[in-house]
Every structure is written in structure tokens, then in C-alpha cells.
Amino acid sequence: METDHLGPDYRAETIPLGRDAEGELVATLVERADNPPSGPAVLYVHGFVDYFFHPHVADFYRDRGFAFYAVDLRRSGRSLRPGQTPYFMSSIEEYYPELEQAVRRIRARHEKLVINAHSTGALAAAVWADSVRGRGLIHGMFLNSPFLALNAPPLTRAVGRVFSPLLGKLSPKMRVPVPLSGVNAISLHKDHHGEWDFSLDWKPVTGLPVHMGWLGGVVKAQAKVRRGLRIDVPILAAASTASYKEPGWSPQAQRADAVLDADVIAALAPRLGPDVTVVRIPDGMHDLALSGEAARTRLFKELGEWLDERF
Secondary structure (H helix, E strand, O other), X not given: OEEEOOEEEEEEEEEEEEEEOOEEEEEEEEEEOOOOOOOEEEEEEOOOOOOOOOHHHHHHHHHOOOEEEEEEOOOOHHHOOOOOOOOOOOOHHHHHHHHHHHHHHHHOOXXXXXXXXXXXXXXXXXXXXXXXXXXXXXXXXXXXXXXXXXXXXXXXXXXXXXXXXXXXXXOOOOEOOOOOOOXXXXXXXXXXXXXXXXXXXXXXXXXXXXXHHXXXXXXXXXXXXXXXXXXXXXXXXXXXXXXXXXXOOOHHHHHOEOOOOHHHHHHHHHHHOOOEEEEEEOOOOOOHHHOOHHHHHHHHHHHHHHHHHHO
């Protein structure tokens, strides 16, 4: 364990995952230094072009008696190594080893575990949780704007579902011609329009290239959601009440989901399992926990009530 770059309140452990053509693969498990040795715990899983930089989320859980942990997945944030393609994967299942190792480390100390996952991390956590149902590894999930479908018109989504897995297999490092918008990131960072401080090396406001292998992996995981999962723990799925569709930035981008279609998230979330609660957050951004103060307050109220009811 080493002191994390967030400061002495956090520690970080490197989890080795072997090697591939780009070199050493690792994940990073971050934990609060003041975690209790037992009792319930939460594991935070980040999204695409993202990593854990949310101490206020950790504070929320610690104030409720939960030990707090976060994992930076392979090639992401703290786990990115020189020469690697940032955030690349070609199958959501590539994330299973670090999710399982992080969960096993936490469950060795804590009786119950809740997953708190965002966007692509929420998609990965959901399909992983479905694959381990019946094993008692986790006890609940909070999914923050889960990436359950491509943000595109229905016809474009249908075409993408057909061709992106094939192109991802044939040419995984081929770049998707539509670049990732930077609207969400510039709405967040304190040097632009936002209030948050994060590494622009790990989460650049200009975004990063989207590769066909990554897109194919996402689409295949989303197909599992459309067919229906049977996750056997309670799930709270949260989405904004609005989506931002404009190509450039405006103040409204800070009062809506500027990455995904929030209505589609809400419509698909019940397919995750038999016990899903869906909440909509007015003025919520894509990462609801980074929304404006009123939306954050509403989110944490809904999450707190759900935790009180279930745990």
C-alpha cells in the first residue's frame, strides 16, 4: 500500500493482471485510510476516460458507516502504463479479473459489499454481477447513468449493433470516425466551466479516440442487457431527466446528460434484474455525483434512502 495522489486520506494498492502486447497490465485499488476493519463496504467503478477523483462520494459513504474503495481499471487513470492505449478493451469481460480481485480483497474484510459504478463501468459491473450471481460476492448495486445503449438515433444504433462487433474484431485499433465530444469534460473541470479538479492527462477535456474494438466490446455487453440480465441483488439505477444533444457547449450542458440518452437508460434499466429501482435526477449531468449542488443533493438523498431501506 502506498499513499495515493489524493493525499494521506487515501491509500493505493497495485493489482497485477499479467501482460499483453502493450506490456504490463495492472489495476489499482484505492481505499480510504480511515476505513473501519469490518462492516459494510462500497466499491466505486469509474467510466470511460475516467478514474476515481470523487472524495465527496467517499465522504458520503463513510458518513453512513461504509468502508470506501475504488478501482481504476486496466489502462485507466492510475493503472495506465507508458505505451498503452488509454482505456482500450475489446471485451467487457476483460475487466472481470480486476473486478473479482478487488471484490475478493474487500470481502476478506467486510461482510457486505455494494457496487457504485458509473457509465461504462456500470455496464461492466452489471454484466459481471450477472455472471457471478448466486455466489454471494456482492449485496447491492448503485448504477450512475449506466451505459446501456449507444447514444444515437434508433436506426444508427441498430446499424452499430450489427457492424461494430465485426469491425472491432477485424480492426480493433481502428478509430471510430465520430470523435468523443469534450462538452461533458469542459462542463466539469474548474479551469473551464466546472467546479471539479481532476488530471487532464487521465481525463482530457478534448476526450480520447474511440477505437472500434472498444465499441464492439461495449455493443456486445449492451446486447446482453437488451436480452435481459438476472442480477440477484437490489439495484438502484439513476439517470438525469434530460439529455444534451447540442454539438457545442452551453450552460444547459450542466443541467443534462451530455454523453448518453437519459430516457433510454431509464427504459432499459429494469432489464438488469428482478429488483431494480429507477430514479431520475432533475438537472443531473452524466456523472450525477458531479452535477450542480441541487442535483447532487437530490441524488445523495435518493441513494441514502435506498441504502437505509436495503442495508
